[in-house]
Amino acid sequence: MRRRALGLLAALLVLLPAPAAAQERLALAGGRVVTNTGAPVxxxxxxxxxxxxxxxxxxxxxxxxxxxxxxxxxxWVTPGIIAGISQLGAVEVHAVDEANETVARTAPVSAALALEAGLDxxxxxxxxxxxxxxxxxxxxPFPGRTIFxxxxxxxxxxxGRPIRPRAFQHVAYGELGSRIAGGSRPAAWAEILNALDEAQRLRNGLVSPMRDQHRDLRxxxxxAEALVPVLTxxxxxxxxxxxxxxIRQVLTLRNRYPGVxxxxxxxAEGWMVADELARARVPVITLGMDNLPGRFExxxxxxxxxxxxxxAGVTVALGTPDLDASFQPRLLPQYAGNLVAQGRLPGGVGLSWDQAFAAISRAPAEIFGLADMGRLAPGARADVVIWSGDPLELSSAPEAVFIAGVAQPMESRQTKLARRYRPGQPETGLPKAWMR
Known part of the structure; x- marks a missing residue:
């Protein structure tokens, strides 16, 4: 009876009209339209x-x-920017554990953690x-107690809500993974294989459902159950x-688990194995602005x-994978523009304008199978931005943002503070500002 009632409720919800704002018909007219499917219109x-x-x-x-x-x-009218990787919605203050949902340092589970439960x-x-x-x-999320x-x-x-919850699993290898796993890359690799092997056993029904864990399960x-979708x-x-x-070591995972x-x-050293990445059709998400050998890796x-x-033919998307707060997703157009400039330097290899813009829009959509995002074409999700000029130039800025066809308020905490404390603002009723 309860199941039938829930089914009826779901059916009624489907029949309800969408919010009025989403149904408004809009014509963004006369701009330079970047479709990401061909030449600009x-x-x-x-x-x-x-x-x-x-x-x-x-x-x-x-x-x-x-x-x-x-x-x-x-x-300029373009698809909206997609941050290829970020901590948006999960971190208010990086240095305060209570305001950071990305790291679980002492949790009894790791791969099973689903970040959407902590999104704000x-x-x-x-x-x-x-x-x-x-x-x-x-x-x-970011690795905490384990490499997963x-x-x-x-x-x-x-x-601020998920378009796709539980969209991927995240694991650390290299220096970070080895440090968490016990001090060496072999230790980190053993942890990866052990976890995926246990998931494989569960998938194949080799572990009794009545048992809490396999005898050598780490x-x-x-x-292990959360890793089954990775195997498939x-x-x-x-x-x-x-x-x-x-990177070469990671690519060997495909030999053992073909479905991954x-x-x-x-x-950072992807360029050294670019041909291998292209042959394996393995995409990369990176900041793209790192040229300092700050670590051995x-x-x-x-x-x-x-x-x-x-x-070399690798699909590359830009994101802000570092937890350092200075790497902000709002700067992705700037980073993409710098990659265009890199191609104009002596000996530099950069991107064309189209490639750079795709790296912050179409490429992340393709990597995660979001076929209706990152482009302006019939049927695509109406995430659209009107820019004052070339979006990869520092002198340009968004003038209007539409998400799922709804015009967004062009205001944030920063704009409110700037307006509140601008020179000449009456002090009556306002807290004291810093004096210069």
């Missing part, structure tokens, strides 16, 4: 309806009747990032790794890393 018009892109019209085509026209003449749609950084043109983010960090989510910056049963390819396995030899969908995170770091991997 100069003076084009993007039609949005029901939270989706309905069409991209050529220059001179009039918007159909019933659409509210928004003048984008002289502006009201986190300050969401609005700050959204008004800079970022409309979605891959939010990742848990399951991350892909969130919409419109409401991961909990919950963790239902969840990508994001592996944090940098050194070229470590590998995605590398950071990969990044001695080969170079600003041409991303360019060389892309030339």
């Amino acid at each position: 100069e003076g084009g018009t993007v039609l949005l309806s029901g939270g989706r892109v309905e069409a991209v019209l050529p220059a001179g085509a009039a918007a159909p009747t019933g659409y509210r026209v928004i003048d984008a003449a002289g502006k 749609p009201e986190e300050t950084a969401i609005a700050i990032t959204r008004i800079e043109g970022v409309t979605a983010a891959v939010t990742a 960090a848990g399951q991350g989510a892909i969130i919409s910056l419109g409401d 991961v909990t049963r919950d963790d 390819g239902a969840q990508p396995l994001l592996v944090r790794v940098n050194r070229a030899s470590d 969908r590998l995605v590398l995170v950071e990969a 990044t001695i080969g770091a170079t600003m041409s890393n991303v360019g060389r991997m892309v030339v």
Whole structure:
């Protein structure tokens, strides 16, 4: 009876109308439209309806009747930026454990952790990032007690909620993984194999459902069960790794577990094994701006890393994988622009404009199988940004942001503070500001 009632409730919810704002028909007219599916459409018009892109019209085509026209003449119209990896929605203050949901240092489980349970749609950084043109983010946990960090989510910056919960599993190898696992790469590798082998046993029914754990199990049963989707390819396995030899080692996982969908995170020396990554069709998510050998595993770091991997045929998306708060997803257009500039330096290998913009929009969507995101085409999710100019130039800024076809408030905590404490503001009723 209860199941029947729940089914009836679900059916009624499907029949309910979508929010009125999402149903508004909009025509973003006259801008330089970057579709990510071909050449830009100069003076084009993007039609949005029901939270989706309905069409991209050529220059001179009039918007159909019933659409509210928004003048984008002289502006750039693009898909929204997708942060390839971030901590958005999971960290308010990095240095305060109570405000950081990405790391579970003493939890009895690891791979079974699902980050969406700790997401905060009201986190300050969401609005700050959204008004800079970022409309979605891959939010990742960070390894704590074990090398397995848990399951991350892909969130919409419109409401801060998951578009896809439990979207991937995250594990650390290299220096970080070896340190957590006991002090060496062999120790970290043994942990990876043990966990995946236990998941394989569960998948094949070799472990009795009445038993809490296998006799040599070093991961909990919950963790092993959480890794079964990794073996089937239902969840990508994001592996944090940098050194070229470590990358080669990670690629051998496919020999033992053919169904695993590998995605590398950071990969500072990826350029040294770019041909191997391309042949294996393993994509990379990285910041792309690391050229300092700050650790032994990044001695080969170079600003041409991303360019060389892309030339070899590797799919590369930009994100902010470091927990350092200075790596902010709102700066991704700047980082992409720097990769364009890298190609203009003597001896440098960078990206074309189209490649750089794809790295912060279409590429992350493709890596995670989000076929309706990262592009402006009929049926695509209506995450759209109107920019004052070229989005990869520092002089440009978003003038309007639409997420699922809904216009977003162009305000954040920072803009409110700037307005409140601007010079000449009456002090009556306001707290004292710092005096200069």
